[in-house]
Amino acid sequence: MSRLFSFHRMMVISSSTFTQLVRMKVFYFLVVFVLAILVAHFFKLPHTSGPESSAHEELRMLKNATIGAMSLFATIFAITGTALLIPKDIEDRTLYSILSKPVPRLDYLAGKLLGIISVIFVAMFAMDLVMTGALELRSNKVMNEVLTSAAQQGYDAEATEAARQEVLRHGSTWSLQAGVLALFLKTVILASLALFFSTFSTSTLFTVIMSFVVFFIGHIVGDIREYLELMNNGETSIGSSLTKAVGIIIPDFALFNVTDEAIAGKTIPLSAALRLTLIAVVYAALYTVISWFIFADKEF
Amino acid sequence: MNTAVEIHHLVKDFRTPMTRKPFRAVDDISLTIKTGEVYGLIGPNGSGKSTVMKALLGLVRPTSGSCQIFGNDSLRVDSRHEVGFLPENPYFYKHLSGEETLRFYGKLCGMRGKKLQTRIDELLELVSLDKARKRRLGGYSKGMLQRIGLAQALIQKPQLVILDEPTAGVDPIGSRQIRDLIFELRDQGITVFLCSHLLEQVQEVCDQVGIIFEGKMIKEGSLEELISVENQTEIILQDASPELIAQIEALASSEAQVIRSGKPRTTLERLFLTATQSNSSQPPS
Ligand SMILES: Nc1ncnc2c1ncn2[C@@H]1O[C@H](COP(=O)(O)OP(=O)(O)OP(=O)(O)O)[C@@H](O)[C@H]1O
Numbered sequence: 001m002s003r004l005f006s007f008h009r010m011m012v013i014s015s016s017t018f019t020q021l022v023r024m025k026v027f028y029f030l031v032v033f034v035l036a037i038l039v040a041h042f043f044k045l046p047h048t049s050g051p052e053s054s055a056h057e058e059l060r061m062l063k064n065a066t067i068g069a070m071s072l073f074a075t076i077f078a079i080t081g082t083a084l085l086i087p088k089d090i091e092d093r094t095l096y097s098i099l100s101k102p103v104p105r106l107d108y109l110a111g112k113l114l115g116i117i118s119v120i121f122v123a124m125f126a127m128d129l130v131m132t133g134a135l136e137l138r139s140n141k142v143m144n145e146v147l148t149s150a151a152q153q154g155y156d157a158e159a160t161e162a163a164r165q166e167v168l169r170h171g172s173t174w175s176l177q178a179g180v181l182a183l184f185l186k187t188v189i190l191a192s193l194a195l196f197f198s199t200f201s202t203s204t205l206f207t208v209i210m211s212f213v214v215f216f217i218g219h220i221v222g223d224i225r226e227y228l229e230l231m232n233n234g235e236t237s238i239g240s241s242l243t244k245a246v247g248i249i250i251p252d253f254a255l256f257n258v259t260d261e262a263i264a265g266k267t268i269p270l271s272a273a274l275r276l277t278l279i280a281v282v283y284a285a286l287y288t289v290i291s292w293f294i295f296a297d298k299e300f
Numbered sequence: 301m302n303t304a305v306e307i308h309h310l311v312k313d314f315r316t317p318m319t320r321k322p323f324r325a326v327d328d329i330s331l332t333i334k335t336g337e338v339y340g341l342i343g344p345n346g347s348g349k350s351t352v353m354k355a356l357l358g359l360v361r362p363t364s365g366s367c368q369i370f371g372n373d374s375l376r377v378d379s380r381h382e383v384g385f386l387p388e389n390p391y392f393y394k395h396l397s398g399e400e401t402l403r404f405y406g407k408l409c410g411m412r413g414k415k416l417q418t419r420i421d422e423l424l425e426l427v428s429l430d431k432a433r434k435r436r437l438g439g440y441s442k443g444m445l446q447r448i449g450l451a452q453a454l455i456q457k458p459q460l461v462i463l464d465e466p467t468a469g470v471d472p473i474g475s476r477q478i479r480d481l482i483f484e485l486r487d488q489g490i491t492v493f494l495c496s497h498l499l500e501q502v503q504e505v506c507d508q509v510g511i512i513f514e515g516k517m518i519k520e521g522s523l524e525e526l527i528s529v530e531n532q533t534e535i536i537l538q539d540a541s542p543e544l545i546a547q548i549e550a551l552a553s554s555e556a557q558v559i560r561s562g563k564p565r566t567t568l569e570r571l572f573l574t575a576t577q578s579n580s581s582q583p584p585s
């Protein structure tokens with residue numbers, strides 16, 4: 001008796017997907033990324049006026065640019081990569097030989113998704129390392145400048161400490177890592193969403209467009225809900241229950257905007273990070289299961 | 301277990317976007333393949349051979365009827381443990397090398413480690429791709445893909461091998477090798493279900509043959525039965541002197557008509573042509 005789902009088989013599929021994507025040269029993006037960081041590293045804001053004015057602005061810019069690049073890579077890759085993979089297997093008829101082995105369709109889907117997610121994970125991890133390194137170097141430099149300028153301007157101990165804390169807050173912190181995690185979790189949901197669309201769409205383009213549309217709606221779904229709740233004064237109407245339903249199916253991507261807060265130097269509590277992880281896992285699992293329901297009945 | 305494959309009144313309709321009426325690709329086909337037999341399915345292009353095979357592998361869902369492999373319904377994943385399938389015009393991940401391809405499929409069957417490696421080496425040898433094992437499939441020729449496809453189908457030593465046009469695109473030597481391989485499989489007691497357009501080959505290797513036309517089974521039976529000519533008799537003599545043969549011929553010609561001495565058999569090819577042509581001359585129902 002074979003089980004409905006086998007971890008081993010899923011890993012075989014996902015590692016093959018990983019190899020496939022690596023051999024499609026997706027990691028070349030990282031080279032471009034590192035070059036961009038290097039350029040950004042040598043780019044310097046003119047700040048001579050005072051310690052608190054624009055010193056950490058430099059750090060913020062560095063974070064903003066690198067996380068922006070990460071986000072761009074992860075979003076595009078999660079959607080187009082996923083949208084391409086399964087249709088490609090169907091078109092190339094590689095799926096015949098895979099599914100004629102004792103491979104349950106759930107294993108296949110979950111394996112594909114996991115393969116893509118692991119590529120995103122590795123890429124983001126590498127980018128995160130580069131960013132952390134660059135930020136570390138840069139914040140040491142900024143710290144020196146700030147402390148020197150503080151001494152010159154005769155700050156007392158308390159004010160110097162405050163300036164020091166300010167720079168540290170904008171350096172590489174755990175909150176920043178949580179921000180990167182939130183970005184990663186967002187792409188996990190996004191990839192599973194694209195997987196869902198690709199199981200029934202007949203073209204890759206449709207999958208890509210639909211995923212972007214839902215991604216966009218997901219960013220404003222929270223606002224819409226709030227607005228409607230205000231309009232209805234808490235009464236339940238068809239409209240509000242409809243948006244509630246939509247709000248459940250479409251994830252509230254705005255929740256993951258903690259990344260921006262992290263870039264701004266705000267602290268992100270561990271509980272928030274855990275909560276986002278839970279949400280992402282639930283959505284990814286939900287979409288995978290729905291995809292499986294559709295895929296299970298598919299003919300090739 | 302006595303039967304390897306049991307297809308029971310299989311019907312498959314395909315919904316086509318343009319017309320409202322579904323297209324019936326397979327129309328009430330039943331067939332049974334006993335364990336250890338080599339069964340050949342022949343028929344013109346588009347007659348539904350590949351669709352029957354796909355239904356047997358659970359790749360398409362029967363509109364009605366059922367397919368079973370060693371007693372397991374084809375729609376269950378369990379039924380695929382003992383099956384190897386070579387799709388028509390096989391195509392695999394082109395970023396993998398020949399060896400990696402076999403490893404991938406072996407792992408999907410739950411094989412691993414030394415056992416898998418030994419099997420991979422064995423199969424690469426068998427399909428004469430040993431020299432190309434490190435090359436990516438993107439650079440393989442059509443016949444090489446066919447060979448790696450065959451190796452992939454055999455990776456877990458399945459008890460049933462389903463081959464959709466195994467010799468398409470393979471050179472004459474390769475196609476003899478495949479024929480010999482099928483003999484070898486039969487000697488090992490492995491059931492083979494194949495379809496092919498090369499009728500001499502089907503005639504050579506198959507025990508049972510089914511001819512399918514426009515989704516219907518129009519002739520089925522053991523090869524012997526199908527191609528023997530009913531109202532003729534063959535006498536095979538060993539070490540007969542010319543005088544004896546002259547005597548027999550003289551005796552026979554007084555009682556019956558001697559057509560020729562030799563092999564009084566039709567070929568599968570002739571049978572195929574007469575069967576499909578007599579069917580297509582009928583008005584479509
Ligand atoms: N997915 C599908 N959608 C619609 N029609 C299909 C589909 N698959 C097969 N058909 C139709 O079913 C019929 C049988 O196809 P099938 O591939 O089984 O033929 P075949 O006997 O294998 O032919 P060939 O000798 O050319 O390989 C064809 O008319 C084909 O157009």
Ligand SMILES: [Mg+2]
Pocket residue numbers: 349350351388464
């Ligand atoms: Mg065919």
